[in-house]
Amino acid sequence: MTIPYWVAGKPRTSDSPVTVRSPYDAAVAGVTSNATAADIEEAVAAAVAVRDEVAALPAHVRADALDHVSRRLEERLEEVAALITAESGKPISWARIEVQRAVGTFRWGAEEARRFSGSVQRLDTDQGAENRVALVRQVPRGPVLGITPFNFPVNLVAHKLAPAIAAACPIIIKPAPATPLSALLLGELLAETDLPAGSWSVLPMTNEQIAELAPDPRLPVISFTGSDAVGWRINDANPRKHVLLELGGNAPVIVCPDWHDIDDAAQRVATFGTHQAGQSCVSVQRVYVHADVYEKFVPALVSHVRSLGTGNPADEDTHVGPLINGDAARRITDWVTDAVTRGATLLTGGRGDGNTLEPVVLADVPETCAVVTEEVFGPVIVVQKVTSVDEAIASANTSRYGLQAGVFTHDLRVAAHATAKLQVGGVVIGDVPTYRADQMPYGGVKDSGVGREGVLSAMLDLTEPKVMVLTEFVA
Incomplete structure (x- = not known):
């Protein structure tokens, strides 16, 4: 029919x-x-x-x-x-x-x-x-x-x-x-x-x-x-x-040293950097983690990413399904390979099966790599260590995109400062930028x-x- x-x-x-x-x-x-x-x-x-x-x-x-x-x-x-x-x-x-x-x-x-x-x-x-x-x-x-x-x-x-x-x-x-x-x-x-x-x-x-x-x-x-x-x-x-x-966007997250539950932040980033195979314009892509909590955050993130179910989207336990087509899968794989070739560390993931890509976590990625500068629109998370919130904000603002950002902090002064300085359409405090309520204003600046x-x-x-x-x- x-x-x-x-x-x-x-x-x-x-x-x-x-x-x-x-x-x-x-x-x-x-x-x-x-x-x-x-x-x-x-x-x-x-x-x-x-x-x-x-x-x-x-x-x-x-x-x-x-x-x-x-x-x-x-x-x-x-x-x-x-x-x-x-x-x-x-x-x-x-x-x-x-x-x-x-x-x-x-x-x-x-x-x-x-x-x-x-x-x-x-x-x-x-x-x-x-x-x-x-x-x-x-x-x-x-x-x-x-x-x-x-x-x-x-x-x-x-x-x-x-x-x-x-x-x-x-x-x-x-x-x-x-x-x-x-x-x-x-x-x-x-x-x-x-x-x-x-x-x-x-x-x-x-x-x-x-x-x-x-x-x-x-x-x-x-x-x-x-x-x-x-x-x-x-x-x-x-x-x-x-x-x-x-x-589009290449949504940044800032993890501040005052955030009490680092494992919770890592779990949220893992979930919403990979859900729907990362095919969301506010899927977590760039994660700026303060040096004070970096060594605790990264292993937790990798562990949570590895635990996510990948495969048949009709299965109830599947979290990461396929990319929309083979061209998307090949492009993302090529971008990950390019980043690793240029010095990035592949912490987990990257293997492909048809249009499905095992979720990727990268560290030490050069700032000019496509997985940083462009919208990946795939299950790829880039982690970077920073020494201050201002350094994280500055790095986040280098993007030509400005849709939404997430800031894990309990400090209202930090929240207000980040919201004022981040060049985005929306800032989510205490969670990932993937959050959206359908009645609230949603959109971005720049590209x-x-x-x-x-x-x-x-x-x-x-x-x-x-x-x-x-x-x-x-x-």
Whole structure:
């Protein structure tokens, strides 16, 4: 059976089949098809045609639709988690967590839709403005093109759909070629709602098709999550559009000498430097450990990494599944080999089996190696000894990325100092930078992107303020 894609809320198939295979064993996860040029045009035209209707849609209608998707995801949690595992290779335990997060993301969208009300400003703060007030509302910028990656094929699609629907913006989703099936399932759930036809579409596309669609002036907003190379090309090619980019990172962790439980810190770093095979933009990559605790931390880290289950993502005990494809596995292996050749110490890991890579811990890595300067997007952790927190901050800031950082400290002064000085979008105190709550602002600086995800933050990015001044208004 060919799984349909969704054009303006209607299921379609084409004669351009796409067979989706597991990156673990190449088993068929499902078959869909790429949208035709006519289908893409129909989706765009429908989004434009329904723009005013969606903008006027009562908040309760939008909220009810998002609540429905949230409930249905929760009801079908095991089915959806199994689909994520089948098409992406994400271990089933992590896939369940992703679905649970998406349940919350849609629920947050419903709640924010109900309270997205604007503000009132008094204007009598200056002479000549007595008896005037300003009503400031956020109005939709218009139809959105949402482009999503493979690593969170449900929740990162949810982070495009939920804010757009909550903010009354029609949206076209282009899912990752490797993992379109999860996004199509979300389309199935949206089709059960009362949202107007044209308010959403989910369209698998070729690279050539998306390159043609992105400049379309009828889609004034592009929201992209993925690699920085692709994201900045989209941004540079569309200077008159409102482009939102959630890009990569090579997340740093600082382990301070005052942290009481070094083994706990090592366990957290091991878990979140390797979970989902490191295929997360806030996966722990660079770890700066104070010299006072370095000799205790490193053996604990290596021990915890070695204890992690690697292999079949359908097994409950598997922590580290496969990379998304052979090219990714080869690239990461080459980067590790290059670091070792240039003087790095391989403390554990590195053996490969198909697309699966045994988690790697490296020490003494030259600062110019790719495993330090680039986003590995794989299960590789680099450990460096430092003599002060300021040295760690300086080293962390050398990166061209700036998404999130983690600081293990109990000292509020150190926490405040690190937060002020680290050039990132978010700092997690007492834990790894991989932590994310789906309602909080999430995004980075430098090459990690522009704009913020998190439902309310994304809604503000998808809308713009419109002011009505009331004259002769007596409060």
